[in-house]
Structures are given as C-alpha cells and as structure tokens.
Amino acid sequence: MTYRNLIVHLDATAACATRLNVAVSLAQRFGARLTGVFAVAENHVHNAAAGKQRGAILRRAAALTTSFREQTVAAGIQAEWHMALSTNDVRVNQTMVRSARHFDMAILGQFDPQTADGSIRADLVEQTVLLSGRPVLVVPYAGNFTHIGRRVIVAWNPNREAVRALNDALPLLVDADRVILVTLDPAAEPRRMMEGPFADMAGHLASHGIDASSERLVYDRRGIDPADRLLSHIADEAADLLVMGAFSDPNRQIQSSENLTSPVLAHMTVPVLMSH
Helix, strand or coil: CCCCEEEEEECCCCCHHHHHHHHHHHHHHHCCEEEEEEEEECCCCCCCCHHHHHHHHHHHHHHHHHHHHHHHHHHCCCEEEEEEEECCHHHHHHHHHHHHCCCCEEEEECCCCCCCCCCCCCCHHHHHHHHHCCCEEEECCCCCCCCCCCEEEEECCCCHHHHHHHHHCHHHHCCCCEEEEEEEEECCCCCCCCHHHHHHHHHHHHCCCCCEEEEEEEECCCCCCHHHHHHHHHHHCCCCEEEEECCCCCCCCCCHHHCCHHHHHHHCCCCEEEEC
16 A cells, blocks of 8 residues: 555645645655645635736746646656636635545645635635545644654544544555554543554554554643643654544544544644544
C-alpha cells in the first residue's frame, strides 16, 4: 500500500507555499503524481475594487503556477495544474470534495482566521474530510515541515473513523521511527478496558512491519480539554504527525477522544491526517 496520486489545494494565502513544499516532498517520497488545484472564491468583493482584487488573485495564481511547475520538475515527479476560480466559497468546497474523491490523499491547509478574506470557507477542511471519502492531510498555517511521519501519534479508539484513519496512514507509518497509539480517558470516569483493542491493532500494524506502542492520557475537564491534553502530549513527544478520525455528529454517543475534530483543527501545530 502506498500513495500514487496526490492532490494539493492552493490559495492566495502565504501559508500555501509551505503546503506546496509538503505536497512536493510527499509526492517525491512516494513516487506519486501530484495535482495542484488553485481554488478560491471571488465573492468577497462586490464593489469598484473587484477588478483590482481579481487582478491580485490572478497574479498570485500565476506565481503559484510557476512555483508549482519549477518545484515538480526539480523533484522529478509527474504533475498537473488546475485553476478553479468560483463565484462563491461554497463552490470552492464542492470543487475540493469532488476532486479529492479521485486521489489517494488530499493535502489542504489549516484555516487561519487572522488572514481570512472570504475566498475560502472556514469549514473547507472538515467538509472535504467528511464528504470526499478520502484521507486529508492538513498542514498548519504556521511552521515548516521538512519531514512528516518520523514520530507519529495516533488518536486511537476502536471505532470506525479512527480505524479508517490509521489504515489510511499506513504508507507513512511504515517508515516512522516511532508510532504511539494514544487514547484519552476522563479522570472522573472509570478507566476503559482497551487492552484487547490495543493488542489487536498492534498486531495488525506488526504485520506491516510497524512496531507501535500504546499510551493512555488522563485528563480532567476542570483543568484541561481533551484536545489540549492531546496537543500537549504531541509537543512532549516531539511528534511530527497526528493521525485521527474525523467526526461529524455532536449528538452521537461517542468516546471522549472522538470529540476532537474542530478543536484540533483550530489549534494544531503539526500536520494532521484525518479520515472519516
């Protein structure tokens, strides 16, 4: 199992340069074809400045086109470039959801509310994860990520979404120096019996040559949220990738480690591979 066909979403933000670097690096690493999609909406300008704004978008797209072609040629990978300017941000979401379905993995960027200009929606990542049926690697808007997957934290529980994410991440986990399956346990609740599921999944990973360990993280909501507890542990372990299932129904009776999608996306500091 490997990644042979990757897609990366690019936009008008400065952070997409890092996202492109990550995408090219991964495509080169796996011998994959890379498709770049410059997808933004122009609906955020409806006045006399619209022409000037469109000109700025087109200049940014031209610069990214050049950078994309130069980097993919230098990396020796097959590549394809597309532009998808839309009249509204909902169509940008639809474009990425439809496009991602035809690839092994989509690479998107974390939404930055400080630089948001209306050209993409805040829920682009979540919609792509939940509706495309494909894994999404989310790259933070801050930081540089020269290598992804040396030390990996897997937010683990025995439910469908987490199982899907772990298996979608196998090509990355195979080359990892360390893989840790982590479950989150509320201090106020009885300790969950996870030995069986941990052992079963560790055996599955071992069949792929992956030596995984397991840890329980206990948190007390009076002092720290589960997402903060997980992100703190990622920093303590110097992890460079988080793997987790994405969950969409806030009313579903699910375990604590599953209620992390939105807070992790808001505060992530390392790339996150999500699946639904």
